Amino acid sequence: MSDVLTLNSIKIHGTAETKEDAIAEANDLLLAAGAVTNDYLASMLERETSVSTYMGNYLAIPHGTNEGKDAILDSALSFVRYSKPIDWNGEEVRFVVGIAGKDGGHLDILSKIALIFSDEDEVEKLLKAPSDEAVFALLSQVNED
Numbered sequence: 001m002s003d004v005l006t007l008n009s010i011k012i013h014g015t016a017e018t019k020e021d022a023i024a025e026a027n028d029l030l031l032a033a034g035a036v037t038n039d040y041l042a043s044m045l046e047r048e049t050s051v052s053t054y055m056g057n058y059l060a061i062p063h064g065t066n067e068g069k070d071a072i073l074d075s076a077l078s079f080v081r082y083s084k085p086i087d088w089n090g091e092e093v094r095f096v097v098g099i100a101g102k103d104g105g106h107l108d109i110l111s112k113i114a115l116i117f118s119d120e121d122e123v124e125k126l127l128k129a130p131s132d133e134a135v136f137a138l139l140s141q142v143n144e145d
Contacts, residue, residue: 003143004109005077009033010132010139014080014096022086023048023062026078026098035076035100036064043068044098058085058094058127059117063106075102077109077142079135081126094127112142 009029016022027041043064047053053062064071078098085092097113099106116122116139129135 002074004075005079005136005139005142006033007132007136009076009078010135011079012081012129012132012135014082016080016082016086016096017084019048019060019086019088019093020045022060022080022082022093022096023098025080026062026096029078029080030076030098030100033074033076033078035072035074037071037073040064040068040071040100043071052089052091054088054091054093055114055117057117057120057123058092059097059113059123060086060088060093060095061097061099061110061113063099063101063110072100072102074100075106075109076100077113077139079139081129081135109142116141 016025023044030036044062047065054060080096082094
C-alpha cells in the first residue's frame, strides 16, 4: 500500500473561514493527490449534514458517505491547519483532516488519526509545527502498516 499521507497533502496555512470552505480545502488536496474525483466534495458535504465530523481536540475529519465511495480512486489523507479557529457546529476546529478510504480503508486511517489526536502533547506539537515537513514528521505513523 502506498503512503496515505504525503507532504503535498499538508497545508499549515489554511485560508478557509467556514466549515464548508474548510471541507472544500481538504477535498482540494485529496483531488490534487489523485485520490478522489470531483464528485467527492458533494459526498463530504452530505456526510456533514447528517453527522458532524468534529472529533474533539480541535480536530474535524470530513469524509464522504457510503454512496460517495465511487468517487474514491485511492486511499489518502489531507491535513489543513488554521491559525484562526473554524466554527464547526459550535466547536473550535484548528485541524481539518480529509479522508478518502478505498475499499473500507478509512476505518484504519481514522483509528490512526484518532490515536494521534487523543494525545494532547501531540496536538500541541501540531499546533506549533513550523512547517509542512514538521507536520509530516509528526503524522508519519499514519503511513505505517
